[in-house]
Amino acid sequence: MTELLSIEPIRMLVFLVGTILFVALNAAYLTLLERKESSWFQRRLGPTEVGPWGLLQPIADGIKLAGKQVIVPDGVDKILFVLSPIMVSVPVIMNLATIPFSDTLVARNIDLGLLMILSFTSFNVMGIMFGGWASRNKYSVISAARVVAQNVAYEIPMFLIAISLVMVTHTFDLRETVLLQTGGFWNWNLFKLGVSPLMPAACLLFFVCLLAETNRSPFDMMEAESELIAGAITEYSGMGFGLFFISEYANIVVGSCLVTILFLGGWNCPFGLYPGLHWFFVKMYGIIFVVIWIRWSFPRIQFYGLLNLSWKILIPLSLAHLLLTCVMVKIW
Amino acid sequence: MSVDATTIQGETFVVNMGPQHPATHGVLRIKLTMDGEYIMNAEPVIGYSHRMQEKMAENRTYSQYFANIGRIDYVGAMIYNFGYACAVERLAGIPVPERAEYIRVITSELNRIASHLLWFGPFIIDLGGLTPLLYAFDDREGILNLLESVSGARLTFSYFRFGGVCNDIDDDFVAGCRAFISRMRERLTLYRRLVTDNIIFRKRVEGIGVIPPEICRKYGATGPVLRGSGVAYDVRKDEPYSIYPLLDFDIPVFGECDSMARYRVRMEEMNQSLRMIEQALDKLPSGPFMAEKVPRILKPPKGDCYFNVEGARGSFGIRIVSDGTEIPYRLKLRTPCFANLSLFEEASRGMLLADSLALLGSLDLCIPDVDR
């Protein structure tokens, strides 16, 4: 088996299929997790009909979506309309190629892995903007404008925190970053207070930026249901809508992976005993659980409040963190 | 939808909100003329659920109309029953026994709490918080179970009759009410900690949707809208009816005039209603629940009269003109949501779209109440 895998094309094929399966299954079962989790918070049951405990619900939803008629409204910009879901979902799947799930399980370990992920995340914005504009629907245009403003505003603190982390780890390579955090949880970047006393705050900032970049509540301007119906993706039906959905959950997965790798020590065990893939998944799904938890607990922030939070609070804080890290790294 | 390029500054475009829209709580259409995110003009277009209730009154006897009156504001139907029954009793001079008055007040105040809980859920949903709705509905189930046990209905009650109520309340009901009161008090504390003190929620409603008291006066706004703007007007204190003079309660009034003030008025009103129910249960006399010798076909003497009660949304008034027959000559329904909505156009000028939704939600509209 391993000899087969060492043949490069076969290895790539296996990882390609594996990645796409991973994304698809995650997107499908994260919808179920969201529905179940929201029902726990809301004192009700959630999906229970299809399969035991509703486990086959996403399959049923997927079949339904695949069977829907893809309606392309009259007068839309056809190229952009079709390009938009592709542009939103493909870069996210490509991101997963560089994420190290464990010491040996990584599709292609690029030494600029972090940079690649951060730059591909920016594609998300363009895709939604094209979708909103091409839909020829006033609500979609308003929503697309909001999304652009929000995502641009929140990319900046995210990148600043990433830069300050790179200053600590001296590498963009994600696998290296995790390897530097081996040992118990005191080695994790989150707790490396000796390098930067604001590290836990930086993790929180990064997490908030993650919520904003993936358009999750309380930053869900794009899909503010009670105001703009479904926002930029109102006019999409069938598989186009399915692609947007997949990309949203894939974004959440990629973001959680990033937080896990950068701050929580990747696949390392908290007590240094049995590192491996399972720890990575525990941490990643833990963060996803918190992301969903936040969505169902808080109201939505006002649009100008959201922008205020980013430009007036998060950016100065992340700049301060960057400066502090510089100083600490130089002195110690 | 075409883009309308009009004069003034920049380009304004016309957007339709509704009649099918998650945030308008009913079939309400608002024609918004917007400049970017700001509203230049918001014109409510109503009439989508108009059922000509006033003409129906001219084709039914007084007793038959009880079925209609619960459907006008279906969320606070018991209180509207109260208004109609008292209006006809005033015109025809029918006395109501004491026990019936107490039962009427207890069930009306329970209905008021249910109505405020139904407002609370969707209001927070409009602001993006999807969970408090389910908690509020859990409490509402308690009330609806109680009211179903006496009246047979969960939403559109026709429980009152001229001269009393149609069914007596028993000890189970009284015990259930007391259990509900103690549970509801804890739940109100929970809502305060989870929602009222939540900073995101506060940022969404504090200072948003300011309605100065002068606008309230010009447009005839009543109820929590008026009390949230600092005017201490409550029909139960101003023109008291039934046994309200015997009960000890306060009227919550907040002077900030914003959506938060109206929210706090309603939350505090739930508290006061619990107080009233408790006192009424303590003082509940025994006796008949229905006046004797009320004619089956009621023919009030010629003349007209007006009666208003404090509905969950504001002051609900009925003007009855009788010509001596068993069918009303004219029945005018003065509904609170009609007046409350009419001030939306003036109050929302220059606001952001999301803020105007906070304002609309805090007005607590029931669209069939606007349209009748």
Added chain:
Amino acid sequence: MDFVQVLRDEFMGRFGERLRIEDVDHAKRGCHLDITASGVDIEEAASVMDGLGFTLEAISGIDWPAEEAMELVYDFNKMAEGGRIAIRVRVSRERPEIASISKIYGGANWYEREAHEMFGIVFSGHPNLTPLVLPEDATFHPLRKDFSA
């Protein structure tokens, strides 16, 4: 301050014989003063009420075909200080016309539109006398007694 008394004096002083003021028992009729004011300029009466701080609560129309007239009842209320006044005005049935008070009371805008579409009463000076709850192209007036669907 007893607004009912102040109002009565103000009205008697200003309009004198042109109106008929009736003190009514609130417990029997639902208002404190019932003023029949057919010969009076409704705009002037409304501005008196506005000056004293009253709220317009309702405008009800009543059709009296037997008396060849339509009646409009304006319900005013002084919130929180007590004082419910009903002002009745009669207009002719063939050409029902009266001045609009929507410039004085913003709330009268919708009430007058409703009275217009239900009875056909024309309020001169109203900025937008189109149907409010009926369809925009409705030409019938349902609450008239001679209306049949």
